[in-house]
Amino acid sequence: MFKGYDHAAAKESLLKWTSTRINAEFSKPNICKLLHDTSDINSICGGTPTAWRLVTNPREPEEVVFKIQGVIVFSELPPFTKQLGKKASAAVLRQGITLTGFGSQAFEDGINGIKIADLLLRRNVPQLDSTPLSCTDELDGHQALHLSNRYFLSRRLANGETSVDLDPVVDPYGILKKVGGTDFVHTAENIVEYEKVKKADDKEIIFESISPAVFRVGDVVEAQFTLMMVPTGRNGKPPYKSFATLRSITLLDDTYSKKYEIEKIVVSRSNTTLKRSAGNWQETEELTTKQMRGMDIGGRA
Numbered sequence: 001m002f003k004g005y006d007h008a009a010a011k012e013s014l015l016k017w018t019s020t021r022i023n024a025e026f027s028k029p030n031i032c033k034l035l036h037d038t039s040d041i042n043s044i045c046g047g048t049p050t051a052w053r054l055v056t057n058p059r060e061p062e063e064v065v066f067k068i069q070g071v072i073v074f075s076e077l078p079p080f081t082k083q084l085g086k087k088a089s090a091a092v093l094r095q096g097i098t099l100t101g102f103g104s105q106a107f108e109d110g111i112n113g114i115k116i117a118d119l120l121l122r123r124n125v126p127q128l129d130s131t132p133l134s135c136t137d138e139l140d141g142h143q144a145l146h147l148s149n150r151y152f153l154s155r156r157l158a159n160g161e162t163s164v165d166l167d168p169v170v171d172p173y174g175i176l177k178k179v180g181g182t183d184f185v186h187t188a189e190n191i192v193e194y195e196k197v198k199k200a201d202d203k204e205i206i207f208e209s210i211s212p213a214v215f216r217v218g219d220v221v222e223a224q225f226t227l228m229m230v231p232t233g234r235n236g237k238p239p240y241k242s243f244a245t246l247r248s249i250t251l252l253d254d255t256y257s258k259k260y261e262i263e264k265i266v267v268s269r270s271n272t273t274l275k276r277s278a279g280n281w282q283e284t285e286e287l288t289t290k291q292m293r294g295m296d297i298g299g300r301a
Contacts, residue, residue, distance in 0.1 A: 004263050005218055010071055010256040011102040014220050017252045018069040018106045021222055024205070028224055031066040032109035034116045041117075043124055048189055049157040051228040052121050052240070065247055066117070067224045068110040070099030072257075073139060077194075077212040077249075078170040080151075090184040093176065095192060096148025096246060097215075099223060103142050111136050111143045114227070118242045121229040129238035130229070147225050147246040149192050151176055152184035161187045169211050189245075193224075196251035207250060215249065218257030224248040 022030045034041070042058045045051070055061035075097050101107020114136065122130040137144045151170075153161070163185040166176055180186060196214070199206040215221070229242045 005260045006256050007102055013253045015104055017220060021069055028065045028067045031068050031113035032106055034113035035109050043121055048159045048161045051230045052124050053228045054117060063226055065224050065226055067222055069222045070101050070107055072097055072217050072219045072221055073100050074098035075215055075217055077215055079172050079213055080176050084179055088179055090152040090180045094148045094150045098144055098146050100139055100142045100144045108143055117227050121242050125240050130240040133242035135244040147223050147244050149190060149246040151190055152180050153187050153189055155183055155185050158185050192246055193248035216257040218260050219251055220253035222250040222252055
């Protein structure tokens, strides 16, 4: 997948972290658990924007936030520094990542768990009025998962949701703020949290907030996400389709992405011979040539 990247060691780290996080107390449910039990999961229509969502305890509903562990193979995360043209639309601007498990069983189970969650959502509408979700893919023979979140929500769909300021680490130059204009709002629905493991031992795991600029392709991470189903036709009509919305990314292990980047520098250095001119020999040579052409012997013409 990446030439020179230690896939085997990264997969080993991923398996270790997956085992740790699946069994973590007071944590979000791993999506792979849906393969074995869906009894605690219900669906309701609500939220912002209005959509079919998966919840626990329908009497006092709380949206289910799932988690999955994987290795980043593609990343389009803030800070947002790209200059946009005049026709740029806030409706399509988003941040996201693509994860793989390098064939690990837990990741494969997670992909199947997402498909089960999609099925639970689609059972709320006529079968012919829905289409399967499209956030899963195959990459070099391994399952892959695309997770993203839009920077903005159409004001028309925001249901009066309060607008919040874009975090400076996300929009340091105010580019997104300008493009949002008055027709789009940045709400709590559009916020993604970024964290890393600060400390991990047998007793506890401590997390801390980080800048999204820290993440790299090859990092072992945990992503948290929600699933919702919305109508994609005109004026809120079918077909319905499910989407996976990124909620947070946690850096678990950056050992192998760092090693990969360092080795690329070492290889590049060993394969490159640099030509360098130092001193004033070229300047002196050019001056001497000019003097000879002008018969300027001893500095006189």
